[in-house]
Amino acid sequence: MNCSDCQIRHRAVCSRCSDDELVSLEKIKYYRTFHAGQTIALMGESMDFVGSVVTGIATLSQTMEDGRTQMVGLLLPSDFVGRPGRDGVVYNVQATTDVTLCCFYRKPFEDLMVQTPHLVQRLLQITLDELDAAREWMLVLGRKTAREKLASLLAIIARRYATLRKLSPDQAIEFDLPLTREAMSDYLGLTLETVSRQINALKKDGVIELDGKRHVRVPDMRSLIAEAGDDADGGFVA
Amino acid sequence: MNCSDCQIRHRAVCSRCSDDELVSLEKIKYYRTFHAGQTIALMGESMDFVGSVVTGIATLSQTMEDGRTQMVGLLLPSDFVGRPGRDGVVYNVQATTDVTLCCFYRKPFEDLMVQTPHLVQRLLQITLDELDAAREWMLVLGRKTAREKLASLLAIIARRYATLRKLSPDQAIEFDLPLTREAMSDYLGLTLETVSRQINALKKDGVIELDGKRHVRVPDMRSLIAEAGDDADGGFVA
């Protein structure tokens, strides 16, 4: 399996590399899988690879001494993992579902960065995207109500699924929630009880449909986005 | 005035450039000042420069249609401004105090980026720092109490002042608050009344001393950090 075989073309690293660069990347590439719930990297440790998510979902989170935790990143397939040029990990990285990563050993990857400027350009753009997402998320955390927070999260996930499956933005979207109520609460700065109540409120109001506890159908993306308090086109990616 | 004359060596752009690169940067550099309260760039517009803050304080913020606003970035002297490789501005950039920017025209700057890989490396590191700060801030917004939020903000500002003035982290720090109560509330996802109450509570408890409404003295950084709920060494930069 080589880079262009990955089921999903990584937005992250090799999707725009030249053939030569792909060959160089191939040499330092390996795949690694983690089980649901498994820790990928722990805050304070050093991480010897960078890479991207091929399948599954992982999260980045921060924890206070007393146990309060806040998720600060949600990694879906094609997202980049790692901090090129730095060895310390500053958040906990955890597999939420089973996860396959396409990894590159960090040291040789960094050597490659020195040789191939355009790889660094690419990483800069990825990082700017992550920064935009983080800042959009700050607005959610700081200023939105619980209902708007839930709608925002569902909209993000729905949008990503639609993109991965190449659906038009108009049609109804259906997907399985990749997160537990608790993980959602960590994402949104709420308690899991509030998450449960708000999801069911959105269901009662017809904004979403639920089949079981995890399967969600969004009949009309626009009304979900309206609930999220975003302007029509807005809304962030990861 | 050339790049190395800036009162503060920009962490942002030219502080580690070679002489050649500095010469190239000089050619596309200019200074620009904004008055307190003035808008530097408005969301949706395009911005024709990147640069860094030489003096004064600027903020990045996002606003919902109904007027709720959340600050997503605080730019202190030496911080980088702009989004290399992109023209759209996705937040409002505003001068909080009078601000001097050291600007580089964006187009030629981007050309320079292609020629000088190490400049891109530098920008990647800057952006990773901003991302770390944004994520730390997400923990503040999502999980901290009003008192902890205030202590966190004061700690950030105090730390930055200490760094700029090269004070040892142990000694008492004194500074003028660069933000109004309202700006602080936008930063922290609170109301200005709550900000006022919590500041006065911290004063009453001896964590900070106030002289007038803006001048703050932190007799013991460690107790402020403890109030912020951070572990001793933790705490982010911008």
Add this chain to the structure above:
DNA sequence: GAATGTCTTTGATGCAGATCAAATCGAATA
């Protein structure tokens, strides 16, 4: 030195979401 405007403080009250507690559901296992 009165008037005006901005920033800040202070008080009273209300409510969204937290907290505490106990069911209920569903999947996996025996």
Add this chain to the structure above:
DNA sequence: TATTCGATTTGATCTGCATCAAAGACATTC
């Protein structure tokens, strides 16, 4: 089919912060 255990829902109550309202505190201008 019964048992167990994690995930989720539901209910009752509490509380931290928002909201609404009004009164200082300063600086600036006339």
